[in-house]
Amino acid sequence: MDSGTGVPIHVAPAASEYYNRAAASLGVRRTEISVESRTPSRRTFLTLSMGLPLGAALAACGTSGPAPSGGGAGGGATGGNGGGGAKATYWFLSGPPGEPVRTSAVERFNKANPNGQIEFTAIQNDAYKTKIKTAIGANQAPTIIWGWGGGGLRSYVQAGQVEDLTSWFDQNPAVKDRLFPSSFGAATIDGKIYAMPCETVQPIILFYNKKVFEKVGVQPPQTYGDILDLVKKFNAAGIAPFSLAGQSRWTNMMWLEFLFDRIGGPEVFQAVFDGEKDAWNHPAAIEALTKMQELIKANAFIKGFSSITADSNADQALLYTGKAAMMLHGSWSYGIQQAQGGDFVPSGGLGWINFPPVDGGKGDPSNTVGNPGQYLSISSKATPEQKEIAKKFFANGVLDEEEQKQWVDTGGVPIVKGADKLFAGSKDAEFLNFVYSVASNAKVFAQSWDQALSPTAAEVLLDNIAKLFQLSISPQQFATNMNAVIGK
Amino acid sequence: MSAVTARRTPSAAAPGARGDGVLPWLATPALLVFAAFAVLPLIGVLLLSFTSWDTLGEIRLTGLESWRSVLTDPGLPHALWVTFLIMLLSWAVQTPASILIGVFLAGRQRYRELLAVLYFIPLLLSSAAIAITFKALLDPNFGLGAGLQLDFLNQDWLGEPGLAFGVVIFVVSWQYIPFHSLLYQGGVRQIPRSLYEAAELDGAGRVRMFFSITLPQLKYTIITSSTLMVVGSLTFFDLIFVLTEGGPGDATRALALDMYKRGFQANLMGAACAIGVILVLVGLALALLLRRLGGRDPQASQLEGA
Numbered sequence: 001m002d003s004g005t006g007v008p009i010h011v012a013p014a015a016s017e018y019y020n021r022a023a024a025s026l027g028v029r030r031t032e033i034s035v036e037s038r039t040p041s042r043r044t045f046l047t048l049s050m051g052l053p054l055g056a057a058l059a060a061c062g063t064s065g066p067a068p069s070g071g072g073a074g075g076g077a078t079g080g081n082g083g084g085g086a087k088a089t090y091w092f093l094s095g096p097p098g099e100p101v102r103t104s105a106v107e108r109f110n111k112a113n114p115n116g117q118i119e120f121t122a123i124q125n126d127a128y129k130t131k132i133k134t135a136i137g138a139n140q141a142p143t144i145i146w147g148w149g150g151g152g153l154r155s156y157v158q159a160g161q162v163e164d165l166t167s168w169f170d171q172n173p174a175v176k177d178r179l180f181p182s183s184f185g186a187a188t189i190d191g192k193i194y195a196m197p198c199e200t201v202q203p204i205i206l207f208y209n210k211k212v213f214e215k216v217g218v219q220p221p222q223t224y225g226d227i228l229d230l231v232k233k234f235n236a237a238g239i240a241p242f243s244l245a246g247q248s249r250w251t252n253m254m255w256l257e258f259l260f261d262r263i264g265g266p267e268v269f270q271a272v273f274d275g276e277k278d279a280w281n282h283p284a285a286i287e288a289l290t291k292m293q294e295l296i297k298a299n300a301f302i303k304g305f306s307s308i309t310a311d312s313n314a315d316q317a318l319l320y321t322g323k324a325a326m327m328l329h330g331s332w333s334y335g336i337q338q339a340q341g342g343d344f345v346p347s348g349g350l351g352w353i354n355f356p357p358v359d360g361g362k363g364d365p366s367n368t369v370g371n372p373g374q375y376l377s378i379s380s381k382a383t384p385e386q387k388e389i390a391k392k393f394f395a396n397g398v399l400d401e402e403e404q405k406q407w408v409d410t411g412g413v414p415i416v417k418g419a420d421k422l423f424a425g426s427k428d429a430e431f432l433n434f435v436y437s438v439a440s441n442a443k444v445f446a447q448s449w450d451q452a453l454s455p456t457a458a459e460v461l462l463d464n465i466a467k468l469f470q471l472s473i474s475p476q477q478f479a480t481n482m483n484a485v486i487g488k
Numbered sequence: 489m490s491a492v493t494a495r496r497t498p499s500a501a502a503p504g505a506r507g508d509g510v511l512p513w514l515a516t517p518a519l520l521v522f523a524a525f526a527v528l529p530l531i532g533v534l535l536l537s538f539t540s541w542d543t544l545g546e547i548r549l550t551g552l553e554s555w556r557s558v559l560t561d562p563g564l565p566h567a568l569w570v571t572f573l574i575m576l577l578s579w580a581v582q583t584p585a586s587i588l589i590g591v592f593l594a595g596r597q598r599y600r601e602l603l604a605v606l607y608f609i610p611l612l613l614s615s616a617a618i619a620i621t622f623k624a625l626l627d628p629n630f631g632l633g634a635g636l637q638l639d640f641l642n643q644d645w646l647g648e649p650g651l652a653f654g655v656v657i658f659v660v661s662w663q664y665i666p667f668h669s670l671l672y673q674g675g676v677r678q679i680p681r682s683l684y685e686a687a688e689l690d691g692a693g694r695v696r697m698f699f700s701i702t703l704p705q706l707k708y709t710i711i712t713s714s715t716l717m718v719v720g721s722l723t724f725f726d727l728i729f730v731l732t733e734g735g736p737g738d739a740t741r742a743l744a745l746d747m748y749k750r751g752f753q754a755n756l757m758g759a760a761c762a763i764g765v766i767l768v769l770v771g772l773a774l775a776l777l778l779r780r781l782g783g784r785d786p787q788a789s790q791l792e793g794a
Contacts, residue, residue: 130752137544155755159545247646247735304628306647306736318629456542459754467737470649 086385087117088393089142091132094122097335097410098199101403109397116389118144136161141379143386144393149186149195149375150451151458156377157189163378166192168391175395182445183373183415186452195375196394200412201439203370204254204448207333208326208351209319212239216325220351224262224291224358231300234325240302243324245315247306249462250450252469254328255295257369257449258355259288265362266444273452275487280479284362289468289475291358296469306470313340320344328355330370331435334428335411352431354438368438369446373415408432413439460485530768537761544755554758564763566738567746568770574656574742575721581661582668582717583710589665590672591702604673611666619730622659649739652732656740659727664720668713675709676702715778722771743767 092102099122106120121142123131128146135141136156145162147153156162169176175196176184183197208220216237221227234241245251260268264284271279279285295301302324308314313336318324320341327333334352338345357365376398378390404414408422413435423432439445450458464481467473473481537554541547558564593604610618625632626645633641646652679702687697725744728734734741734749741749743763751760 133543133755155542155544159542161544247733249733249735302629304642304644304647307626307628307644309623312624312627314627314630323629455753455755459749463738466735470737472649472737 086383086389087119088144088382088386088389090118090120090144090146090390090393091123091128091135091142092120092146093128094124097412101406101410104406105397105400105403106393108400108402109393112396113389113392116385116392118389118393136379139381141381143379143382144390145377145379147195147375147377148371148451149197149373150447151454152451153187153195153375153377154189155454157194161380162194163380163387164192164194165196165378169193172395178417179399180372180415180417180439180445182439182442185445186372186447187375195377196398197373197415198376198398199374199415200407201371201373201415201435201445202331202412203368203435203438203442203445204257204328204355205331205333205352205435205438206326206328206355207319207337208353209322209324209349210351211349212322212325213351220353221356223356224361226356227300228295228298230325231295231298235299239322240318240324241300241326242302243308243315243318243327244301244305245308245310246301246466246469247308248310249466250448251310251315251329252465253449253462254330254369256288256292256465257446258328259291259358260285261363261367261369261444261446262355262358262365263288263291263361263363265364266367266446269446269449269452272482272486277486278483279486280482285479286475289478292468293471293475296471306466316340320349331413334431338411338428346427352434364443366438366441367444367446368442370448371451372439372445372447415439454488456488457485533761533764533768536757537765539758541757542755543757550758554756554762557756558759558762558766563738563741563746564766567741567743567763570738570740571722571742571744571770573653574660574724574740575718577657578660578664578721579714579717581657582665583714585661586665586668586713587672587703587706587710589669591676591698593669593673594676607666607669609666610663613663615663615726616730618659618663619727622655623731626655646732647736649736652736652739656728656731659731660721660724663727664717668717671709671713672706675706679705711778711781715775718774718778719771722767722774743770 090106093099103120103122106118110117132141132145132147136145136159141161145156147156153162179197180201183201184193187193187195187197206221212234213220216233216239218230218233219226221230231241244255257269264282264287268279268282268284268288271282302308302318308318315327316329316333316337317340319327320337334345334350337350341350344350354365354368357363376390376394378387382390399414399416404416404419405422407414408419408426411428411432413419413432414422417440420433420436423429423436426432446452450462453461461482464473464478468475468478536547538549538551539547540550540553589607593600593607623646624630628634628642628644628647631641633639633643643651645655683701683705684697687701692700723744724742725748728740728742728745729748732740734745744767747760747763747767750756750763
């Protein structure tokens with residue numbers, strides 16, 4: 001009856017864990033098959049629940065069905081062997097759209113560097129989260145650790161498991177300077193850089209259904225006051241003002257992130273992040289929490305939102321089927337709506353804006369939140385040869401011209417300055433340019449709270465957010481509960 | 489009977505010496521498996537509960553700190569209460585339904601055999617698959633209610649604490665009633681025909697026979713099935729986790745879920761292990777209690793002539 005045996009769902013990942021370790025020690029290369037279609041960058045559980053029982057079955061098969069991965073020469077020994085022909089190891093997330101891009105980036109690097117190969121393993125999103133933690137804790141981490149930065153990275157740093165890259169970036173300013181400066185925030189712990197930002201930027205965006213707006217005869221909101229007016233108008237027209245997948249919790253969190261920023265500015269949450277005592281008692285925080293509950297009481301969100309999960313993309317379906325008029329969601333939602341919404345996106349039905357300012361609020365309306373990038377760290381347990389290969393990959397392989405193009409093709413915006421010149425000719429150019437301008441013009445690009453905080457505090461946060469949205473706790477109770485875990 | 493007396497007479501000084509020499513050997517494979525996969529992890533969990541460990545750094549011995557944090561957390565009594573309610577309600581729903589279905593299926597008619605096969609299907613599905621399916625059916629916008637245009641089905645099933653709790657009980661029952669019906673079906677078929685024949689001669693009706701013969705004769709089946717239900721409901725995890733994730737808020741956060749969330753989502757392994765120990769203790773206490781309720785000798789048979 002230890003914590004493992006009561007967890008049947010995770011039997012498959014756990015089993016694969018052991019398989020993998022065995023496989024690693026035998027030098028077997030493997031890739032896991034994934035059934036995940038969502039952009040793999042959220043802290044959510046059960047991506048296996050794609051709304052189909054089949055999903056569960058496939059996910060279980062996926063983790064137990066090893067197959068040789070498609071890159072480079074096969075069969076070599078993995079980590080720790082050192083010596084001639086050293087190989088660095090690299091684990092990343094499987095599943096479209098990211099996996100092929102990541103795979104081909106490594107393959108190009110291996111072709112160009114016959115003496116310093118990288119061996120990769122692609123792992124399904126949720127399995128990866130548990131697996132990478134266990135591997136790092138057991139000193140079996142891959143050379144290159146793919147991650148989300150922020151609180152998770154901080155816990156690696158505190159355990160002394162990842163390399164300090166500050167001086168390397170000082171020696172190689174070109175590597176640093178070509179990336180969005182905002183992407184380094186979540187890679188920086190106590191003033192030192194522990195990770196190389198990579199891949200794409202994913203701000204949270206206010207999406208709206210243009211067709212529904214036309215039908216009701218209203219304009220997209222310019223201020224928070226407009227939002228309140230629109231809530232009344234849409235409710236009167238029998239359309240839910242906002243779609244929200246409330247059961248997923250982090251979806252609710254996005255609302256608070258923006259209200260906190262627009263009302264009190266980024267300092268309010270920064271104080272929480274910095275561990276200031278009673279930081280949640282800030283008047284702006286209480287005001288934002290109160291406004292949040294007022295919005296819920298005004299029926300701004302679709303009826304039954306607490307029963308909806310983001311994993312099944314039901315919240316996005318509500319928007320493109322016109323049952324809801326607006327939705328606050330990550331930029332990756334664009335690709336999902338394009339893939340699942342029929343001609344909704346191609347016919348120009350989808351509109352998007354940055355979250356509007358709150359009247360009298362302190363936050364700069366250009367500020368945004370979301371994922372400023374993804375992150376690559378180097379394990380401090382790797383051999384010097386492996387670390388060298390990893391650094392070479394960071395300098396020459398990560399986000400080369402070809403990788404940037406491939407990200408743009410998936411509807412993503414690479415975190416490289418000037419990447420917008422690649423958008424020309426893309427059918428998604430309008431959206432890509434918008435995301436690029438939001439990301440590059442943001443005075444502050446804050447990281448999602450649940451990623452920024454430690455896993456312990458993040459869990460309490462999500463829990464209390466769910467209760468706040470249930471109206472079962474008051475804003476002050478929320479603040480008190482959250483103050484208790486500050487700095488933990 | 490004769491074997492026992494035969495053994496007893498020659499070796500009265502050392503009773504049963506001949507047989508006992510072999511029996512412990514026979515138990516070793518089972519004991520080894522039990523020790524490796526139950527006792528050892530349990531000791532590990534007990535030791536970990538006196539430490540603080542975030543699964544990444546080193547394991548630090550912190551004495552009773554994890555226990556203190558768990559025992560002072562208002563979440564613990566709540567989780568215990570939720571667990572207890574799930575146990576009680578799912579027992580109260582499943583037992584009568586299982587007995588009735590079991591008795592019905594014990595008949596030898598062809599159509600009943602067919603129904604027995606159909607009833608058995610939920611047992612073949614994994615809990616995760618069941619939960620995902622029900623979640624899709626209960627979706628307030630794209631689910632059963634919307635599809636069939638039946639307004640009363642359009643509730644916020646997983647968003648209202650009371651409704652969500654009811655849904656959990658319903659789905660748990662839906663999944664496990666087939667299994668317990670099977671137990672009762674077997675139990676009923678063991679009851680000697682002669683009892684019913686005698687009752688018929690005395691002029692007893694069907695209802696009277698059910699309450700005076702079938703139910704009392706099923707006593708030990710009821711105890712077995714109740715033990716499985718009660719102890720099993722302590723470990724309900726997968727279904728609730730997929731269906732509600734313990735929500736809305738913490739309305740369906742049972743002990744097993746609390747343990748998982750603390751251990752694997754909040755990275756507090758020490759506290760999670762403390763809850764694990766509590767779960768084991770509660771489970772043992774319940775199993776013991778149910779054995780006591782069942783009388784001194786649960787192996788005793790009520791069959792005539794045995």
